[in-house]
Amino acid sequence: MAEKKLVAEITSMSEDFTQWYTDVVLKAGLISYSNIKGCMVIKPAGYAIWELIQQHLDARFKAVGVQNCYQPMFIPESLLQKEKDHVEGFAPEVAWVTHGGLEELTERYCVRPTSETLFCDYYKGEIHSYKDLPQVLNQWCSVVRWEKETRPFLRSREFLWQEGHTAHATAEDAEARTQQMLQVYADFLAEDMAIPTIKGRKTEKEKFAGAIATYSVEALMHDGRGLQAGTSHDFGDGFAKAFGIQYAGKDNQLHYVHQTSWGVSTRMIGALIMVHGDDSGLVLPPKIAPTQVVVIPIRQNAEGVMDAATGLKEALTAARLRVSLDDSDRSPGYKFAEQEMRGFPVRIELGPKDIEAGQCVLVRRDTREKTECPISEAPAKVAAMLEQIQADMLARAQAHLDSHTFRAANKEEFEAAFAETKGFVKAMWCGDRACEEQIKEQYSVTSRNIPFEQEHLADTCVCCGKPAKHMVYWGRAY
Amino acid sequence: MAEKKLVAEITSMSEDFTQWYTDVVLKAGLISYSNIKGCMVIKPAGYAIWELIQQHLDARFKAVGVQNCYQPMFIPESLLQKEKDHVEGFAPEVAWVTHGGLEELTERYCVRPTSETLFCDYYKGEIHSYKDLPQVLNQWCSVVRWEKETRPFLRSREFLWQEGHTAHATAEDAEARTQQMLQVYADFLAEDMAIPTIKGRKTEKEKFAGAIATYSVEALMHDGRGLQAGTSHDFGDGFAKAFGIQYAGKDNQLHYVHQTSWGVSTRMIGALIMVHGDDSGLVLPPKIAPTQVVVIPIRQNAEGVMDAATGLKEALTAARLRVSLDDSDRSPGYKFAEQEMRGFPVRIELGPKDIEAGQCVLVRRDTREKTECPISEAPAKVAAMLEQIQADMLARAQAHLDSHTFRAANKEEFEAAFAETKGFVKAMWCGDRACEEQIKEQYSVTSRNIPFEQEHLADTCVCCGKPAKHMVYWGRAY
Numbered sequence: 001m002a003e004k005k006l007v008a009e010i011t012s013m014s015e016d017f018t019q020w021y022t023d024v025v026l027k028a029g030l031i032s033y034s035n036i037k038g039c040m041v042i043k044p045a046g047y048a049i050w051e052l053i054q055q056h057l058d059a060r061f062k063a064v065g066v067q068n069c070y071q072p073m074f075i076p077e078s079l080l081q082k083e084k085d086h087v088e089g090f091a092p093e094v095a096w097v098t099h100g101g102l103e104e105l106t107e108r109y110c111v112r113p114t115s116e117t118l119f120c121d122y123y124k125g126e127i128h129s130y131k132d133l134p135q136v137l138n139q140w141c142s143v144v145r146w147e148k149e150t151r152p153f154l155r156s157r158e159f160l161w162q163e164g165h166t167a168h169a170t171a172e173d174a175e176a177r178t179q180q181m182l183q184v185y186a187d188f189l190a191e192d193m194a195i196p197t198i199k200g201r202k203t204e205k206e207k208f209a210g211a212i213a214t215y216s217v218e219a220l221m222h223d224g225r226g227l228q229a230g231t232s233h234d235f236g237d238g239f240a241k242a243f244g245i246q247y248a249g250k251d252n253q254l255h256y257v258h259q260t261s262w263g264v265s266t267r268m269i270g271a272l273i274m275v276h277g278d279d280s281g282l283v284l285p286p287k288i289a290p291t292q293v294v295v296i297p298i299r300q301n302a303e304g305v306m307d308a309a310t311g312l313k314e315a316l317t318a319a320r321l322r323v324s325l326d327d328s329d330r331s332p333g334y335k336f337a338e339q340e341m342r343g344f345p346v347r348i349e350l351g352p353k354d355i356e357a358g359q360c361v362l363v364r365r366d367t368r369e370k371t372e373c374p375i376s377e378a379p380a381k382v383a384a385m386l387e388q389i390q391a392d393m394l395a396r397a398q399a400h401l402d403s404h405t406f407r408a409a410n411k412e413e414f415e416a417a418f419a420e421t422k423g424f425v426k427a428m429w430c431g432d433r434a435c436e437e438q439i440k441e442q443y444s445v446t447s448r449n450i451p452f453e454q455e456h457l458a459d460t461c462v463c464c465g466k467p468a469k470h471m472v473y474w475g476r477a478y
Numbered sequence: 479m480a481e482k483k484l485v486a487e488i489t490s491m492s493e494d495f496t497q498w499y500t501d502v503v504l505k506a507g508l509i510s511y512s513n514i515k516g517c518m519v520i521k522p523a524g525y526a527i528w529e530l531i532q533q534h535l536d537a538r539f540k541a542v543g544v545q546n547c548y549q550p551m552f553i554p555e556s557l558l559q560k561e562k563d564h565v566e567g568f569a570p571e572v573a574w575v576t577h578g579g580l581e582e583l584t585e586r587y588c589v590r591p592t593s594e595t596l597f598c599d600y601y602k603g604e605i606h607s608y609k610d611l612p613q614v615l616n617q618w619c620s621v622v623r624w625e626k627e628t629r630p631f632l633r634s635r636e637f638l639w640q641e642g643h644t645a646h647a648t649a650e651d652a653e654a655r656t657q658q659m660l661q662v663y664a665d666f667l668a669e670d671m672a673i674p675t676i677k678g679r680k681t682e683k684e685k686f687a688g689a690i691a692t693y694s695v696e697a698l699m700h701d702g703r704g705l706q707a708g709t710s711h712d713f714g715d716g717f718a719k720a721f722g723i724q725y726a727g728k729d730n731q732l733h734y735v736h737q738t739s740w741g742v743s744t745r746m747i748g749a750l751i752m753v754h755g756d757d758s759g760l761v762l763p764p765k766i767a768p769t770q771v772v773v774i775p776i777r778q779n780a781e782g783v784m785d786a787a788t789g790l791k792e793a794l795t796a797a798r799l800r801v802s803l804d805d806s807d808r809s810p811g812y813k814f815a816e817q818e819m820r821g822f823p824v825r826i827e828l829g830p831k832d833i834e835a836g837q838c839v840l841v842r843r844d845t846r847e848k849t850e851c852p853i854s855e856a857p858a859k860v861a862a863m864l865e866q867i868q869a870d871m872l873a874r875a876q877a878h879l880d881s882h883t884f885r886a887a888n889k890e891e892f893e894a895a896f897a898e899t900k901g902f903v904k905a906m907w908c909g910d911r912a913c914e915e916q917i918k919e920q921y922s923v924t925s926r927n928i929p930f931e932q933e934h935l936a937d938t939c940v941c942c943g944k945p946a947k948h949m950v951y952w953g954r955a956y
Contacts, residue, residue, distance in 0.1 A: 032600065032603060032604070034549070034550050034596070034599070034600070035554070035557065035599055036550040036552050036553075036554060036587070036596075039550035039551075039552065040550070041547065041548070041549055041550070041600050042547055042548040043547055044545035044546065044547050044615065046547075047545075047546050047547045047548055048545075048546070050548075051546065067522035067525075067526075068522065068525050068526070068529065069519065069520055069521055069522050069524075069525045070519070070520040070525055070528075070620075070638065071512070071519055072512050072514045072517035072518070072519070072636055073517075073589075073620060073622070073636055074514050074517065074573075074636070075514075076513070076514060079513065092579050092580055093579050094579065095552075095575045095577070095578050095579075095587075096575060096576065096577040096578075097573045097574060097575050097576075097589065098574060098575075098576045098577065099573070099574040099576065099586075100573050100574075100624040100635075101570050101571050101572065101573075101624040102570060109514070109573075111551075111575065111589070118512070118514075118519075121512070121513055122510065122512070122519050125510060126510065137522065141620070142548075142551060142619070144551070146578035146579040157578075158550055158551055158552070160548065
């Protein structure tokens, strides 16, 4: 279709997945590269997706007692250094502020790469008694990590995210909150983003700097690579001891608090693209689509067409749908291709003949299925269709995850599974870091997580043959 | 009231206004000082106010066609320097990043103090034809200005704000957008924040670095000082020429775009406190109050009290009000004082005798007026009361502004008016910067703005006696 070419010129996935991703990101108008190396401009079409992600996730946070706040963006070097593992993890990749105005600072500040140290410093001042617990705070902000190689949404020097930081009286409370927030992420990803994930615990090697346990939700992209979509960390009392955060218990003794942190970022937009997109562009799940339905008039200069299109737009808006009307002077074919590229879940085609018959044509983005429908019934029909699309997208993504998750009972099967990147491989592991490192070196795959849903595939580790402790998801990852 | 002391210990306004402000900010739990000099932590009670400000304002923005986006937080030094006046205005007060990870940057970056230069850089890449105009973008973010003296919300090294940046085909379009956004601010401040303002143009001396015209909305605090609550700038084509932002017109010729920017910040929370607060603490207008009504059970351990209180809370929530229930083990008196300190617009007292009579007691925060009301009617009654409070708070603030705005027809009256800080003084001005500077030096007051609503108070300038050009609002300001 020549008109389609005009709009998009998206490289096909099978030809070059990396180029396909870049094409979609740019041509759907999600970002623009900036002149600040490694940083991107999030354009209105991209930012509107982020706003919907924020809305849905923030409502889920508030439903489980999370309160929002805002901490400074700077961390003095001495503060960053208070927790040993943490500073080792982050110091090599932070941006340093050395001058304020015309003066050199007496101590340099880094721009936050994450805010554990700031929240600890804050909690030290706020928490005195068991009555001050729990503290369940979150902030929406940007963070900076001085990455060398960057890709839009997946890895950039500055990115947007939320970071939750909590403090609890007991180890049990902290662990329960850590898992609760992981579940919030998993539910949000499945129900709002239509992205199924594997929930599990990270290995010691892959856990967060300073955590006693890190949990993750891992998603599978179209190209068979994994993407860590969210993480939740249990810190035990490690940070509390480093920062001296104690409370007087009901027993009148001083106790250290137990802490957690958890976060998701604009990376999720990368996952959205790579889980749902196709060769025509973006495919947005209705709950996260800034425009859920676009009305495209056919022969819009013919009498009555624009009136009918405008009336339909108003009726759809009144039904609380997010609607746009494409009344530009482009051809209908161009507009169809643009709707597909931008991933709007439904388009409605409406021309003189349709109007005469009191009909319009609904076209689903995900399946391209066309349905005729009386104009007056369009709002109800579209609302139902959006629900169906949301459900179908999750089912398709789940089917892709299932069909691209392989089982390897031994070394040969493991090797065969990773001869090419096709997806996740479930395999038994002895629990030794040495095997994990050897697997990474030999097959260029990493442990994604140790899933909560364990299976017994064999008695022995696929790497060393010693007795197996866990079943692990392995894969190449973004 | 001893219990009140327990809760608050707020210095009275008349005794020490500055201390009163600090007491309210801290004791209402809005912020906490951080160990990062000049930066504050915005605590949940403060941040929830900011979230409501964002919600209301963002809806008003979207209604006039504004789209949100996100630009990087860093500005390379060479980019900041492209517009001469702009860099002179900001370079002395920015934070400089000189190192990324372990390496020194080849060019240092500042943390954005404002993002005109970034938007210009972006627009240069986006705008080619008249079809690409207008561009009406906004971002919600934090900015950094390395201030020496700081005060919570009013002046800090990092603060939260929104900054809108637009590009237009003509000078007229840019000027119209500048004024439109000023009106959006004025409407938001009056209708949502219950803060009346004076709309007008800044003098040449007070305008923004790089603007051809700056407009402001100026509010009056309880202590008679002014506070610039929002600004809107018309840049003409100055930035476009410095950055080379041109578009091909319908005439097939290249033209420079005309630009604007406009912003409000967390300073508005400072205004909220100083316009509405009293000696018992914060007084929040209902539209911006995170908790609009708090239910306080009396003798909460008596049979049926907590059930009734919980039922009432649910009924109020169902009526779409923002409700809390204070079931802590504090005394009712303590809870009353806390509600007053935190500024929740209405409290409902509910005890065994009330329940027996099927009644509850509503108490307005602003007037302390008490009303009895059948429990079943409480949701409707509270909703109506909140509307009344919102209207009354605006009317009171307007009355304060009117009664603290003085007219000075000549030097003697001007001098008398500023013998002590009582409010704004309207006076005629010749338009010369020399007079403006002399007035500032002599009376420690600055021109707030040249109001759109001009009056003719005299023929001559209050300073030099030469023919007057404008009536100006003068005052001391935050």
